[in-house]
Amino acid sequence: MSLEFLTLDAPAVARSPMERQARAAGARFEVRDGWNVAVDYGAPEREREICRTAAGWADVSHLAKLELQGDHGLAGVTRRGGAWWCPVSDRRALVLGARGSMPGPDETEPEARVHVVEVTSNFAALTLIGPLAREVVARFCALDLRPQATPVGSLRPGSVARQPGMVLREGEHRFMLLFGWAIGEYMWTVVQDAATHLGGGPVGQSALEGADA
């Protein structure tokens, strides 16, 4: 008996804690890898425009997350096979990415030095993307996200909207906020409030994928 109960492999649909707010904002959902994912908000082109000119936010809580415990050997944040490998401390690291990009047991437990815990639904996540993304985050987070302090590919743990969280800088204008699952609704409210005021809006996976392309 160990940690099977943490595994997300049910035939049921897994849901983000922000799903209801995304729905209220007009999200259209598709089930992807067992998760109900907001694909768009009815206007994909406008969403892409928001990402180019202001700040879009997208619920990416469905990304898989693993916690590595032990000598992970990571010197800094690295990107492997589409997943972010983020050391949080000397003995702890977080791996996150699309389900298919996640490491198998062989990759994470070399010589059994590292133990792995599935923490996908420990952390909800929002991606903020666009030239005003950093400005939006500055409305509720005091972390120094200037490029000289937080270059692309770095992770900053700290207070996000007065709650424990982390910010991963994925690109020049792209930040992923990671926070507790239970504060999902609160975080959506905070981000929506700040981003909308600056001309931003919710965007779906299609817009995010468009930005990646």
Add this chain to the structure above:
Amino acid sequence: MSRLPEHPGERIDRQKVIRFSFDGKTVEGFEGDTVGSALYAAGRRTFSRSFKYHRRRGLMCCSGQCPNCIVAVDGAPGARACTEPLREGMRVEHLNARPGLEFDAMRATDLVGGPFTPPGFYYKTFIRPRRLWPLYEKVLRHAAGLGRLPRQQPERMWRTEYRRRHADVLVVGGGVAGLEAARAASRLGADVVLAEEGPELGGRRLVDEAGEGIAALAQDLRAGGVEVLTRASALGYFDGIVPVWQGDTLHQVRARRHVFATGGIEQPLLFAGNDLPGVMLSDGARRLASLYSVKPGSRAVVVTTSDRGLHAALALHEVGVEIAAVADLRQLSGAPAQDLGERGIRVLPRHTVVEARGGKAVAQAVLAPVGGEEADERPLDCDLLVVSGGSAPATSLLLQAGARTAYDAARGGFALSELPDGVQAAGEVAGAGEPDSVAPSGELAGLEAAHAVGLGDERSGARVPELREALAVARAGRPAVAVPPPASGARRGKCFACLCEDVTSKDIAYSVKEGYDSIELCKRYTTVTMGPCQGRMCQLPSIALMAQETSQSLADVGTTTARPPWRSVPMGVLAGRPIDPAKRSAIHGRHRDLGANVKWAGDWRRPYDYGDPQAEALAVHHGAGLIDVSTLGKLLVRGAEAGAFLDRVYPNRFSDLRPRRIRYGVVSSDAGRILDDGTICRLDQETFYVTTTSSGAGAIEEWFSWWLADSDLEVRLTDLTQGVGAVNLAGPRAREIISAVTDVDCSNEAFPYLDARQGRLAGVRCLILRIGFVGEVGYEIHFPAAYGEHVWDALLEAGRPYGIRPFGLEPQRILRLQKLHVLVGQDTDSESTPFGAAMPWIVKLDKDGDFIGRSALEHYARETPATSLVGFTMSDGHVPSEGAVVVDERGTPAGQVTSSRYSPVLGRVIGMAWVPSALARDGVSITISDEGQKLTAELRTRPFYDPDGEVLRS
């Protein structure tokens, strides 16, 4: 209209007329005007009524420093008319005058109240009779204050928000010194933010040369990436964080270095009637003329302690103001006096003003030799009295940052004497306000700030001594200034030291006579420096008056402590966005769908009930109930020595717990007091799953981490609280319900009480714990939070034939009380031990090794606790308040009720209370004092429901 002919540098666009209203009447101005300049141009001289005496007040500084022009704009009180930009259709209203600005009934306090309203009269007058205080308070509150806010605001009327900004260098002050500092630092590669309080950059250059050259400099800065904030007031200095208020935004600027180029504040003079409309600071009058092309008066008298007033006289004369005379407090006037003489303007050396006369505004100024005889007085007719009492360096922010000042007798003010690390000063605030020193001083500060953050090169390094040299030369050639007398003509009428709070020179003298003879005490007693100007206009005058009254030097009197905010700021700006952090379980949406009565429970939003707590409790007894317990803390403790670790942090034993078994645990502090409780399930040899109370989750995670950090045990901790959802299915039909949706054999034989199993439930992998907090057969089901609604729905659906009901916290509290299950934090406090809380069995003093709290618990084990936690049942139907007092036969408090409820299944009121241990026996009768009522209760030491636990184990 008193508009001057068009001239270069004016800020108004005469082609664009702007209409707005003042007290309901339409007024016209031009684009580029401020509310103040437009009203002044339209002939208005009274802008406000004073705080206490309701005297007329008019424009004085025209730069947002004084309290004289505070108005409400579109319902928001607190705006300075002289800096508020004009907008089409804006609604401007006066404050603090009833029925109107022109006739204010409260003016009677000035006419008759002066001698009857000395400092502290509120405290002396309104204390008797005490019962009338509520009435006094109402009246005083009505009379006091600066404007009104709507009593209730369904939504906030104005959006305000925080913005965090990190920077290498923050420059406060957008005058020449600040601009030069920002340019120097940014040229070396620093990330610079510049905050200017006024509507535009330029500082004194705006007055002297209508901002000549400033636009180009600003352009240069912006091109170099400097973030320039205007109308942005730095409010304080908090260990390197400077909040900068700009409109609806509070920028929290976190810079590595700070340059304060906050300039100086032109000081008023104290004389009888020094607050009459038409008494204006020299820079104020010049601003009106040069920036807004408003003629400040037709005939002016100018009184000055320095060349500043002489320059003002020249500038005003230039635009057509007749100068009746200039009084210079110095014996020898500066060079501009010659220019004035050539224009036929009289300059009276060693003269000052002793009185301003007039009704609604100044009509006459009385000049006299400094310290001279009444016979030498010169009354001069005028409609403008321009005064310049020197300049006080604006050191408040620097002082908050740790700088020091010292009295400079030659300048008659307090000058910077010491700077703390991390901070530079530039321009007038640093004693470099003259035209030839202000720019080098700014450049020097900018270079030093950049160097301090590791930027710069050899050239910039070499520039530093050059600039220092230039500043030393400039300092030696500064023109002289006179130190004005503390007050002149005080016998003739009120001389206001503090315009904000209506504190006169006599009030300061009175305060000293009453024994408040230090400047800090005087400040608190008279409220001088505590108004909206925050001491900008009144600190130096009040220190001078205090020195005079106590026969001390100004240096000995010293200054009051500089405190934030440096500018008055709406509370809403400090409040930020009105969004409270709340935790919600993954099933929360379903609770809302079901009409739950949701309330705060710690930092969670939880269903208290679904409309009928009693029926929900009964459903658990008669069929089944389902409660969301996702809020429980959930910690994974893993590693070869996980059992040993738990043995160390709990007083009972866990290393001997068999896999798939569960044990109750109480966490105690090193003082043996109860911190938290929960269940511990051993998943496998090296893995324990620990639950804590909902409110204790964070603290216990920290507690475990704290002890782990200091141990060499091979243990890893993961907090799964938010990632794992949990529900508790309980009731006589619970087994049938769960069996319908899980592949786990839930028969009592296969899955007995206090066992744990993993399996699938409605397709979702789950950990099922067989425990029973509510007293019926129960299964606590844990699963990934992302499947929360699915699991909840499946159980409710499966339970429908058995009468399942969701139940909330309130029925849960009834059910657990029936079992006398302790709620940590509710039934215990920071002094409670497991012995007092009737759980001596949890402490295993016979176990090997040390554990947290061992020595304290050994001590408590030898003693009978003074009080014990027991159950009680009421003799009548009264439900005593939680917190009601248990009293002994003499009526002395002897204990406390911690929980009480009506139990629908028992049909009576039950509860838990701390009572003297000697009484803690079944059947003993106690008295509870509850809000004046004496109630009788009978004690019970065993659970009210299923005392032997047969139901739970069945």
